[in-house]
Amino acid sequence: MFDRWAPGYDNSALQPTFSRAHRAVLDSVNRLGIPPRRILDLGCGTGRLLAEAARTFPEADLLGVDPSAGMLSIAAGRTPTRCRLVQAGAEHLPFPDAAFDLVTATYSLRHWHSPEVALHQIARVLTPQGLFVFVDVFPEHRRRARAWPYRFGIDGPLPAVLAQTLRSARLRPTEVTTISGCGAVTDMTVAIAVNGSTRAHRA
Numbered sequence: 001m002f003d004r005w006a007p008g009y010d011n012s013a014l015q016p017t018f019s020r021a022h023r024a025v026l027d028s029v030n031r032l033g034i035p036p037r038r039i040l041d042l043g044c045g046t047g048r049l050l051a052e053a054a055r056t057f058p059e060a061d062l063l064g065v066d067p068s069a070g071m072l073s074i075a076a077g078r079t080p081t082r083c084r085l086v087q088a089g090a091e092h093l094p095f096p097d098a099a100f101d102l103v104t105a106t107y108s109l110r111h112w113h114s115p116e117v118a119l120h121q122i123a124r125v126l127t128p129q130g131l132f133v134f135v136d137v138f139p140e141h142r143r144r145a146r147a148w149p150y151r152f153g154i155d156g157p158l159p160a161v162l163a164q165t166l167r168s169a170r171l172r173p174t175e176v177t178t179i180s181g182c183g184a185v186t187d188m189t190v191a192i193a194v195n196g197s198t199r200a201h202r203a
């Protein structure tokens, strides 16, 4: 599906909403005052968040992952050469443990076929105390009541099963906020979760 969407993706009417999501992720990280050194963007699409992250964090190593070759080929033309792009799904991350101090995902989590597996993978590749910052539209649980993760209700501002799955992966949500979207997307959720794993740092 995303290979077909890729050529027109950057002209989609949803782009202003996506741009707002990217800015919210980078502002959230900036506010914490510790610039990330190794950033992984999951479901990076055409590389817009990575290109912004390269400007915001000029010292950081950047890596984008997406299963869609079409999306990645557009990302390759947009991102700086220091940004690596890898074709993979969030469920099978071909990286060593504790390889990143920041993992991001904007409007991607909703497409993962196994969020439970993916969230454990994220905890594995994050350093202890590393951050997972994601943006998605969760109020949709009302319309998609039978789809994961909405069918199990909500837990504060996050769908309950997502909050539970984050906790079981030792990703502790520390900040969940709602910001406005554009057009049809009235609002979206920005969440920061800290990796509470006590696994030893990579040497």
Ligand SMILES: C[S@@+](CC[C@H](N)C(=O)[O-])C[C@H]1O[C@@H](n2cnc3c(N)ncnc32)[C@H](O)[C@@H]1O
Binding pocket: 002, 018, 021, 042, 043, 044, 045, 046, 048, 049, 065, 066, 067, 068, 071, 088, 089, 090, 091, 105, 106, 107, 108, 111, 112, 113
């Ligand atoms: C709506 S696009 C969002 C792209 C980008 N994050 C942005 O903000 O513009 C969703 C992206 O998730 C990717 N995706 C789909 N299934 C995935 C999976 N299992 N793991 C990681 N990414 C996935 C798609 O290929 C697509 O590029």
